[in-house]
Amino acid sequence: MTPDDPASVIEASFSSAGLHSFSCIGREGLLELAERSEPSAVERYGLLESSGAVVAALPYDPRGSSAEPPALCVGAFAAFNRYAALTRLLLGAGRSIAGAFGLPPKGFRAIVNSRLPEKTLAALAGIGFVGRSSLLVSYSYGPACLLGALLLPPGFPDVSTAYRSVPAIGAKGGCGTCRACADACPTGAIDRDGAGVDLERCIQHWTTRPGVVPEPVRSVWGRRLYGCDACVAACPHSARATASPGEVTSPAERSDALLLPAERRPGRFVPGPFIESASDEEIRAYFRKTALGLSWIRPEELRRNAILAGRL
Numbered sequence: 001m002t003p004d005d006p007a008s009v010i011e012a013s014f015s016s017a018g019l020h021s022f023s024c025i026g027r028e029g030l031l032e033l034a035e036r037s038e039p040s041a042v043e044r045y046g047l048l049e050s051s052g053a054v055v056a057a058l059p060y061d062p063r064g065s066s067a068e069p070p071a072l073c074v075g076a077f078a079a080f081n082r083y084a085a086l087t088r089l090l091l092g093a094g095r096s097i098a099g100a101f102g103l104p105p106k107g108f109r110a111i112v113n114s115r116l117p118e119k120t121l122a123a124l125a126g127i128g129f130v131g132r133s134s135l136l137v138s139y140s141y142g143p144a145c146l147l148g149a150l151l152l153p154p155g156f157p158d159v160s161t162a163y164r165s166v167p168a169i170g171a172k173g174g175c176g177t178c179r180a181c182a183d184a185c186p187t188g189a190i191d192r193d194g195a196g197v198d199l200e201r202c203i204q205h206w207t208t209r210p211g212v213v214p215e216p217v218r219s220v221w222g223r224r225l226y227g228c229d230a231c232v233a234a235c236p237h238s239a240r241a242t243a244s245p246g247e248v249t250s251p252a253e254r255s256d257a258l259l260l261p262a263e264r265r266p267g268r269f270v271p272g273p274f275i276e277s278a279s280d281e282e283i284r285a286y287f288r289k290t291a292l293g294l295s296w297i298r299p300e301e302l303r304r305n306a307i308l309a310g311r312l
Protein backbone atom coordinates (compact mmCIF):
# COMPACT_ATOMS: atom_id res chain seq x y z
CA MET A 1 0.00 0.00 0.00
CA THR A 2 1.58 3.26 -1.09
CA PRO A 3 0.23 6.76 -1.63
CA ASP A 4 0.45 5.89 -5.35
CA ASP A 5 -2.51 3.66 -4.69
CA PRO A 6 -5.16 5.85 -3.01
CA ALA A 7 -7.86 3.20 -3.42
CA SER A 8 -5.96 0.75 -1.20
CA VAL A 9 -5.23 3.44 1.40
CA ILE A 10 -8.92 4.40 1.51
CA GLU A 11 -10.05 0.79 1.70
CA ALA A 12 -7.64 -0.05 4.54
CA SER A 13 -8.50 3.14 6.47
CA PHE A 14 -12.27 2.70 6.20
CA SER A 15 -12.16 -1.01 6.99
CA SER A 16 -10.02 -0.48 10.07
CA ALA A 17 -12.45 2.23 11.20
CA GLY A 18 -15.20 -0.43 11.01
CA LEU A 19 -16.88 1.14 7.97
CA HIS A 20 -17.30 -1.71 5.51
CA SER A 21 -19.78 -0.18 3.07
CA PHE A 22 -18.40 2.85 1.29
CA SER A 23 -18.12 4.28 -2.18
CA CYS A 24 -16.00 7.04 -3.71
CA ILE A 25 -17.12 10.03 -5.71
CA GLY A 26 -14.73 12.27 -7.64
CA ARG A 27 -14.68 15.98 -8.28
CA GLU A 28 -17.10 15.79 -11.18
CA GLY A 29 -19.65 14.06 -8.97
CA LEU A 30 -19.23 16.73 -6.30
CA LEU A 31 -19.87 19.42 -8.93
CA GLU A 32 -23.12 17.65 -9.80
CA LEU A 33 -23.98 17.50 -6.10
CA ALA A 34 -23.22 21.22 -5.79
CA GLU A 35 -25.76 21.94 -8.53
CA ARG A 36 -28.39 20.06 -6.49
CA SER A 37 -27.47 21.77 -3.18
CA GLU A 38 -28.10 25.12 -1.53
CA PRO A 39 -25.29 27.55 -2.46
CA SER A 40 -24.70 28.47 1.20
CA ALA A 41 -24.18 24.77 2.07
CA VAL A 42 -21.83 24.31 -0.90
CA GLU A 43 -19.74 27.19 0.42
CA ARG A 44 -19.91 26.10 4.06
CA TYR A 45 -18.52 22.62 3.39
CA GLY A 46 -16.01 23.79 0.74
CA LEU A 47 -17.59 21.42 -1.80
CA LEU A 48 -16.10 23.15 -4.84
CA GLU A 49 -12.59 22.97 -3.37
CA SER A 50 -12.79 19.30 -2.33
CA SER A 51 -11.25 16.78 -4.70
CA GLY A 52 -13.73 14.03 -3.92
CA ALA A 53 -15.49 12.22 -1.11
CA VAL A 54 -15.91 8.76 0.38
CA VAL A 55 -19.54 8.05 1.26
CA ALA A 56 -20.21 5.48 3.98
CA ALA A 57 -23.30 3.70 5.34
CA LEU A 58 -23.57 2.76 9.03
CA PRO A 59 -26.16 -0.02 9.52
CA TYR A 60 -28.64 -0.38 12.37
CA ASP A 61 -31.47 -2.72 13.31
CA PRO A 62 -34.82 -0.99 12.63
CA ARG A 63 -36.99 -3.61 14.34
CA GLY A 64 -38.67 -3.58 17.73
CA SER A 65 -40.33 -0.18 17.82
CA SER A 66 -43.31 -0.82 20.07
CA ALA A 67 -43.14 0.41 23.66
CA GLU A 68 -45.31 -0.65 26.58
CA PRO A 69 -46.86 2.21 28.59
CA PRO A 70 -45.61 4.23 30.34
CA ALA A 71 -42.46 3.92 28.22
CA LEU A 72 -42.09 5.94 25.04
CA CYS A 73 -40.22 4.74 21.99
CA VAL A 74 -37.26 6.40 20.29
CA GLY A 75 -36.73 5.47 16.62
CA ALA A 76 -34.00 2.87 16.11
CA PHE A 77 -31.80 5.27 14.15
CA ALA A 78 -31.75 7.75 17.06
CA ALA A 79 -31.71 5.44 20.08
CA PHE A 80 -27.92 5.69 20.07
CA ASN A 81 -25.97 8.71 18.89
CA ARG A 82 -24.98 7.13 15.60
CA TYR A 83 -24.50 10.55 14.01
CA ALA A 84 -21.71 11.31 16.50
CA ALA A 85 -20.27 7.81 16.08
CA LEU A 86 -20.27 8.01 12.29
CA THR A 87 -18.61 11.44 12.40
CA ARG A 88 -15.94 10.07 14.75
CA LEU A 89 -15.32 6.99 12.55
CA LEU A 90 -15.11 9.06 9.35
CA LEU A 91 -12.62 11.46 10.95
CA GLY A 92 -10.61 8.47 12.22
CA ALA A 93 -10.45 7.10 8.66
CA GLY A 94 -9.49 10.61 7.50
CA ARG A 95 -6.60 10.77 10.00
CA SER A 96 -5.35 7.42 8.79
CA ILE A 97 -5.50 8.49 5.12
CA ALA A 98 -3.83 11.80 6.00
CA GLY A 99 -1.02 9.93 7.77
CA ALA A 100 -0.40 7.70 4.75
CA PHE A 101 -0.17 10.74 2.46
CA GLY A 102 1.67 13.01 4.91
CA LEU A 103 -1.22 15.49 4.80
CA PRO A 104 -2.68 17.58 7.65
CA PRO A 105 -5.75 15.70 9.04
CA LYS A 106 -7.82 18.88 9.32
CA GLY A 107 -8.13 18.94 5.51
CA PHE A 108 -10.48 15.92 5.76
CA ARG A 109 -14.00 16.95 6.78
CA ALA A 110 -16.86 14.69 7.84
CA ILE A 111 -20.41 15.45 6.76
CA VAL A 112 -23.18 13.71 8.67
CA ASN A 113 -26.73 15.08 8.91
CA SER A 114 -25.37 18.18 7.24
CA ARG A 115 -27.03 20.83 5.10
CA LEU A 116 -26.00 18.94 1.95
CA PRO A 117 -28.47 16.42 0.42
CA GLU A 118 -26.80 13.24 1.67
CA LYS A 119 -29.10 10.77 -0.11
CA THR A 120 -28.28 12.47 -3.41
CA LEU A 121 -24.58 12.35 -2.56
CA ALA A 122 -24.85 8.64 -1.73
CA ALA A 123 -26.78 7.89 -4.93
CA LEU A 124 -24.22 9.81 -7.01
CA ALA A 125 -21.41 7.88 -5.32
CA GLY A 126 -23.16 4.64 -6.31
CA ILE A 127 -23.61 3.18 -2.83
CA GLY A 128 -27.33 2.55 -3.41
CA PHE A 129 -30.47 3.96 -5.02
CA VAL A 130 -33.24 6.30 -3.88
CA GLY A 131 -36.23 4.09 -3.15
CA ARG A 132 -39.98 4.65 -3.13
CA SER A 133 -39.74 5.55 0.57
CA SER A 134 -37.46 8.45 -0.57
CA LEU A 135 -34.69 6.80 1.50
CA LEU A 136 -31.34 5.70 0.13
CA VAL A 137 -31.60 1.93 -0.26
CA SER A 138 -27.97 0.95 0.13
CA TYR A 139 -26.79 -2.16 -1.69
CA SER A 140 -25.26 -3.41 1.57
CA TYR A 141 -27.99 -2.75 4.17
CA GLY A 142 -31.08 -1.47 2.34
CA PRO A 143 -32.44 1.74 3.93
CA ALA A 144 -31.45 0.50 7.45
CA CYS A 145 -28.36 2.70 7.60
CA LEU A 146 -27.29 6.23 8.32
CA LEU A 147 -25.24 8.08 5.74
CA GLY A 148 -22.13 10.20 6.01
CA ALA A 149 -19.15 11.21 3.93
CA LEU A 150 -15.52 12.17 4.26
CA LEU A 151 -14.59 15.09 2.02
CA LEU A 152 -11.11 14.73 0.53
CA PRO A 153 -8.89 17.84 0.55
CA PRO A 154 -7.81 19.86 -2.49
CA GLY A 155 -4.96 18.20 -4.34
CA PHE A 156 -5.89 14.67 -3.23
CA PRO A 157 -5.56 12.10 -6.07
CA ASP A 158 -8.63 11.46 -8.22
CA VAL A 159 -10.83 8.73 -6.72
CA SER A 160 -13.63 8.90 -9.28
CA THR A 161 -12.99 5.43 -10.65
CA ALA A 162 -12.43 3.72 -7.30
CA TYR A 163 -15.19 1.44 -5.89
CA ARG A 164 -17.65 1.94 -8.68
CA SER A 165 -18.35 -1.73 -8.98
CA VAL A 166 -22.03 -1.30 -8.10
CA PRO A 167 -24.32 -0.28 -10.98
CA ALA A 168 -25.96 3.14 -10.86
CA ILE A 169 -29.70 2.63 -10.75
CA GLY A 170 -31.95 5.52 -11.75
CA ALA A 171 -34.58 7.15 -9.56
CA LYS A 172 -37.08 4.60 -8.18
CA GLY A 173 -35.71 2.04 -10.65
CA GLY A 174 -34.42 -0.26 -7.93
CA CYS A 175 -37.76 -0.90 -6.22
CA GLY A 176 -39.38 -2.77 -9.07
CA THR A 177 -42.93 -3.78 -8.18
CA CYS A 178 -42.31 -3.67 -4.40
CA ARG A 179 -44.65 -1.39 -2.40
CA ALA A 180 -43.83 -2.70 1.11
CA CYS A 181 -42.89 0.68 2.59
CA ALA A 182 -46.02 2.36 1.22
CA ASP A 183 -48.18 -0.47 2.57
CA ALA A 184 -46.49 -0.32 6.00
CA CYS A 185 -46.62 3.45 6.46
CA PRO A 186 -49.25 4.04 9.18
CA THR A 187 -50.54 7.23 7.53
CA GLY A 188 -50.20 6.36 3.85
CA ALA A 189 -47.62 9.13 3.44
CA ILE A 190 -45.57 7.22 0.84
CA ASP A 191 -46.91 7.42 -2.70
CA ARG A 192 -47.39 3.94 -4.16
CA ASP A 193 -46.47 5.21 -7.64
CA GLY A 194 -43.14 6.71 -6.59
CA ALA A 195 -44.06 10.38 -6.29
CA GLY A 196 -42.31 10.59 -2.89
CA VAL A 197 -43.37 11.23 0.69
CA ASP A 198 -46.16 13.60 1.74
CA LEU A 199 -44.47 15.31 4.69
CA GLU A 200 -47.79 16.61 6.07
CA ARG A 201 -48.66 12.97 6.74
CA CYS A 202 -45.24 11.74 7.87
CA ILE A 203 -45.13 10.95 11.60
CA GLN A 204 -41.41 11.65 11.86
CA HIS A 205 -41.92 15.06 10.26
CA TRP A 206 -44.47 15.85 12.98
CA THR A 207 -42.28 14.72 15.89
CA THR A 208 -40.32 17.97 15.65
CA ARG A 209 -42.82 20.26 13.95
CA PRO A 210 -44.55 22.81 16.18
CA GLY A 211 -48.33 23.05 16.33
CA VAL A 212 -51.28 20.72 16.52
CA VAL A 213 -50.60 17.29 15.05
CA PRO A 214 -53.28 16.65 12.39
CA GLU A 215 -55.85 13.93 13.12
CA PRO A 216 -54.68 11.35 10.51
CA VAL A 217 -51.21 11.45 12.08
CA ARG A 218 -52.38 11.80 15.71
CA SER A 219 -54.70 8.78 15.48
CA VAL A 220 -51.80 6.40 14.68
CA TRP A 221 -49.16 8.07 16.88
CA GLY A 222 -48.76 5.09 19.24
CA ARG A 223 -46.00 5.34 21.88
CA ARG A 224 -43.62 7.38 19.71
CA LEU A 225 -41.51 10.14 21.20
CA TYR A 226 -39.22 10.70 18.22
CA GLY A 227 -38.68 8.62 15.07
CA CYS A 228 -40.86 6.28 13.05
CA ASP A 229 -39.25 3.06 11.84
CA ALA A 230 -42.14 1.59 9.85
CA CYS A 231 -40.91 2.32 6.30
CA VAL A 232 -37.33 1.26 7.05
CA ALA A 233 -38.35 -1.94 8.87
CA ALA A 234 -40.75 -2.94 6.06
CA CYS A 235 -38.18 -2.75 3.27
CA PRO A 236 -37.08 -6.27 2.28
CA HIS A 237 -33.54 -4.96 1.69
CA SER A 238 -33.22 -3.95 5.36
CA ALA A 239 -32.89 -7.65 6.22
CA ARG A 240 -29.29 -7.39 4.98
CA ALA A 241 -28.45 -5.22 8.01
CA THR A 242 -29.74 -7.79 10.48
CA ALA A 243 -29.00 -11.12 8.77
CA SER A 244 -25.89 -13.01 9.83
CA PRO A 245 -25.53 -15.93 7.40
CA GLY A 246 -22.43 -17.89 8.39
CA GLU A 247 -21.41 -15.25 10.94
CA VAL A 248 -21.97 -14.89 14.66
CA THR A 249 -23.09 -11.27 14.48
CA SER A 250 -25.02 -9.17 11.95
CA PRO A 251 -23.72 -5.95 10.32
CA ALA A 252 -26.02 -3.93 12.62
CA GLU A 253 -24.63 -5.67 15.72
CA ARG A 254 -21.05 -5.13 14.56
CA SER A 255 -21.74 -1.47 13.89
CA ASP A 256 -23.33 -1.04 17.34
CA ALA A 257 -20.18 -2.56 18.84
CA LEU A 258 -18.23 0.41 17.42
CA LEU A 259 -20.18 2.86 19.59
CA LEU A 260 -18.59 4.35 22.70
CA PRO A 261 -20.52 4.07 26.01
CA ALA A 262 -21.33 7.80 25.87
CA GLU A 263 -22.85 7.31 22.40
CA ARG A 264 -25.28 4.60 23.62
CA ARG A 265 -27.91 6.99 24.93
CA PRO A 266 -30.85 7.51 25.39
CA GLY A 267 -31.76 3.92 24.32
CA ARG A 268 -34.95 2.70 22.62
CA PHE A 269 -37.26 3.48 25.53
CA VAL A 270 -37.60 6.55 27.73
CA PRO A 271 -39.92 7.21 30.70
CA GLY A 272 -43.15 8.84 29.45
CA PRO A 273 -44.36 10.45 32.71
CA PHE A 274 -40.96 12.12 33.20
CA ILE A 275 -40.98 13.71 29.72
CA GLU A 276 -44.63 14.79 30.14
CA SER A 277 -43.92 16.76 33.30
CA ALA A 278 -40.25 17.76 32.88
CA SER A 279 -39.21 21.38 32.36
CA ASP A 280 -37.50 22.47 29.13
CA GLU A 281 -34.15 22.49 30.92
CA GLU A 282 -34.69 18.97 32.32
CA ILE A 283 -35.59 17.64 28.88
CA ARG A 284 -32.55 19.35 27.35
CA ALA A 285 -30.31 17.87 30.05
CA TYR A 286 -31.79 14.37 29.58
CA PHE A 287 -31.10 14.35 25.82
CA ARG A 288 -27.84 16.34 25.81
CA LYS A 289 -25.23 14.72 23.54
CA THR A 290 -27.78 12.27 22.11
CA ALA A 291 -29.38 12.27 18.63
CA LEU A 292 -32.34 14.06 20.27
CA GLY A 293 -30.11 16.85 21.55
CA LEU A 294 -29.93 18.65 18.20
CA SER A 295 -30.77 22.34 18.35
CA TRP A 296 -33.83 22.00 16.10
CA ILE A 297 -35.48 19.35 18.31
CA ARG A 298 -37.26 21.51 20.88
CA PRO A 299 -38.36 20.36 24.37
CA GLU A 300 -41.86 21.76 23.65
CA GLU A 301 -42.48 19.27 20.86
CA LEU A 302 -40.98 16.31 22.76
CA ARG A 303 -43.28 17.10 25.71
CA ARG A 304 -46.26 17.44 23.37
CA ASN A 305 -45.40 14.06 21.78
CA ALA A 306 -45.24 12.42 25.23
CA ILE A 307 -48.60 13.90 26.23
CA LEU A 308 -50.10 12.80 22.90
CA ALA A 309 -48.82 9.22 23.36
CA GLY A 310 -50.08 9.23 26.96
CA ARG A 311 -53.62 10.15 25.88
CA LEU A 312 -53.97 7.49 23.19
Ligand code: B12
Nearest residue numbers: 113114117118119123130135136146147171204205227228
Ligand atom coordinates in the same frame (compact mmCIF):
# COMPACT_ATOMS: atom_id res chain seq x y z
C1 B12 B 1 -35.09 16.81 6.49
C2 B12 B 1 -34.85 15.32 6.76
C3 B12 B 1 -35.95 14.55 7.12
C4 B12 B 1 -37.37 15.08 7.04
C5 B12 B 1 -37.86 15.03 5.58
C6 B12 B 1 -37.49 13.73 4.86
C7 B12 B 1 -37.90 13.68 3.39
N1 B12 B 1 -38.27 12.51 2.91
O1 B12 B 1 -37.87 14.67 2.70
C8 B12 B 1 -38.13 14.10 7.98
C9 B12 B 1 -38.15 14.70 9.37
C10 B12 B 1 -39.55 13.73 7.59
C11 B12 B 1 -37.18 12.89 7.94
C12 B12 B 1 -37.58 11.62 8.24
C13 B12 B 1 -36.74 10.51 8.24
N2 B12 B 1 -35.40 10.56 8.09
CO1 B12 B 1 -34.39 12.15 7.57
N3 B12 B 1 -33.29 13.55 6.99
C14 B12 B 1 -33.56 14.78 6.67
C15 B12 B 1 -32.25 15.47 6.22
C16 B12 B 1 -31.73 16.29 7.42
C17 B12 B 1 -32.40 16.35 5.00
C18 B12 B 1 -33.13 15.70 3.84
C19 B12 B 1 -33.62 16.73 2.87
O2 B12 B 1 -34.66 17.27 3.01
N4 B12 B 1 -32.79 17.06 1.87
C20 B12 B 1 -33.13 18.04 0.87
C21 B12 B 1 -33.93 17.38 -0.26
C22 B12 B 1 -34.13 18.39 -1.39
O3 B12 B 1 -33.12 16.34 -0.77
P1 B12 B 1 -33.39 14.80 -0.52
O4 B12 B 1 -34.36 14.57 0.59
O5 B12 B 1 -32.04 14.19 -0.36
O6 B12 B 1 -34.10 14.30 -1.84
C23 B12 B 1 -33.43 14.28 -3.08
C24 B12 B 1 -32.97 12.90 -3.49
O7 B12 B 1 -33.93 11.93 -3.13
C25 B12 B 1 -32.86 13.10 -5.00
N5 B12 B 1 -33.05 11.91 -5.80
C26 B12 B 1 -34.16 11.21 -5.97
N6 B12 B 1 -33.93 10.21 -6.78
C27 B12 B 1 -32.63 10.28 -7.17
C28 B12 B 1 -31.89 9.47 -8.03
C29 B12 B 1 -30.55 9.78 -8.27
C30 B12 B 1 -29.74 8.92 -9.19
C31 B12 B 1 -29.95 10.92 -7.63
C32 B12 B 1 -28.54 11.27 -7.88
C33 B12 B 1 -30.74 11.71 -6.75
C34 B12 B 1 -32.06 11.37 -6.55
O8 B12 B 1 -33.88 14.04 -5.35
C35 B12 B 1 -34.42 14.63 -4.19
C36 B12 B 1 -34.59 16.12 -4.37
O9 B12 B 1 -33.38 16.77 -4.68
C37 B12 B 1 -31.35 14.24 5.90
C38 B12 B 1 -29.86 14.46 6.08
C39 B12 B 1 -29.30 15.18 4.88
N7 B12 B 1 -28.57 16.22 5.12
O10 B12 B 1 -29.52 14.78 3.75
C40 B12 B 1 -31.91 13.15 6.84
C41 B12 B 1 -31.95 11.72 6.32
C42 B12 B 1 -32.50 11.71 4.92
N8 B12 B 1 -32.91 11.09 7.21
C43 B12 B 1 -32.64 9.89 7.54
C44 B12 B 1 -33.48 9.05 8.29
C45 B12 B 1 -32.85 7.82 8.92
C46 B12 B 1 -34.85 9.35 8.43
C47 B12 B 1 -35.94 8.44 8.99
C48 B12 B 1 -35.83 6.97 8.57
C49 B12 B 1 -35.89 8.57 10.54
C50 B12 B 1 -36.98 7.82 11.31
N9 B12 B 1 -36.81 6.52 11.52
O11 B12 B 1 -37.92 8.41 11.73
C51 B12 B 1 -37.23 9.12 8.46
C52 B12 B 1 -37.70 8.52 7.12
C53 B12 B 1 -38.89 9.20 6.49
C54 B12 B 1 -38.87 9.06 4.98
N10 B12 B 1 -39.54 8.03 4.45
O12 B12 B 1 -38.24 9.87 4.30
C55 B12 B 1 -31.33 9.43 6.92
C56 B12 B 1 -31.67 8.51 5.75
C57 B12 B 1 -30.67 7.39 5.52
C58 B12 B 1 -31.03 6.63 4.27
N11 B12 B 1 -30.65 5.37 4.24
O13 B12 B 1 -31.63 7.16 3.37
C59 B12 B 1 -30.67 10.81 6.48
C60 B12 B 1 -29.86 10.77 5.20
C61 B12 B 1 -29.77 11.25 7.67
C62 B12 B 1 -28.43 10.52 7.65
N12 B12 B 1 -27.33 11.25 7.62
O14 B12 B 1 -28.34 9.32 7.65
N13 B12 B 1 -35.93 13.27 7.55
Ligand code: SF4
Nearest residue numbers: 185202203228230231
Ligand atom coordinates in the same frame (compact mmCIF):
# COMPACT_ATOMS: atom_id res chain seq x y z
S1 SF4 C 1 -41.34 7.72 8.80
FE1 SF4 C 1 -43.27 6.66 9.30
S2 SF4 C 1 -44.91 8.10 8.71
FE2 SF4 C 1 -43.00 8.83 7.73
S3 SF4 C 1 -43.01 7.89 5.70
FE3 SF4 C 1 -41.89 6.43 7.03
S4 SF4 C 1 -43.48 5.02 7.78
FE4 SF4 C 1 -44.54 6.80 6.93
Ligand code: SF4
Nearest residue numbers: 131132175178181235
Ligand atom coordinates in the same frame (compact mmCIF):
# COMPACT_ATOMS: atom_id res chain seq x y z
S1 SF4 D 1 -39.87 -1.26 0.69
FE1 SF4 D 1 -39.85 -1.83 -1.50
S2 SF4 D 1 -40.68 0.01 -2.50
FE2 SF4 D 1 -40.03 0.66 -0.46
S3 SF4 D 1 -37.91 1.37 -0.69
FE3 SF4 D 1 -37.81 -0.81 -0.12
S4 SF4 D 1 -37.69 -1.88 -2.12
FE4 SF4 D 1 -38.44 0.19 -2.54
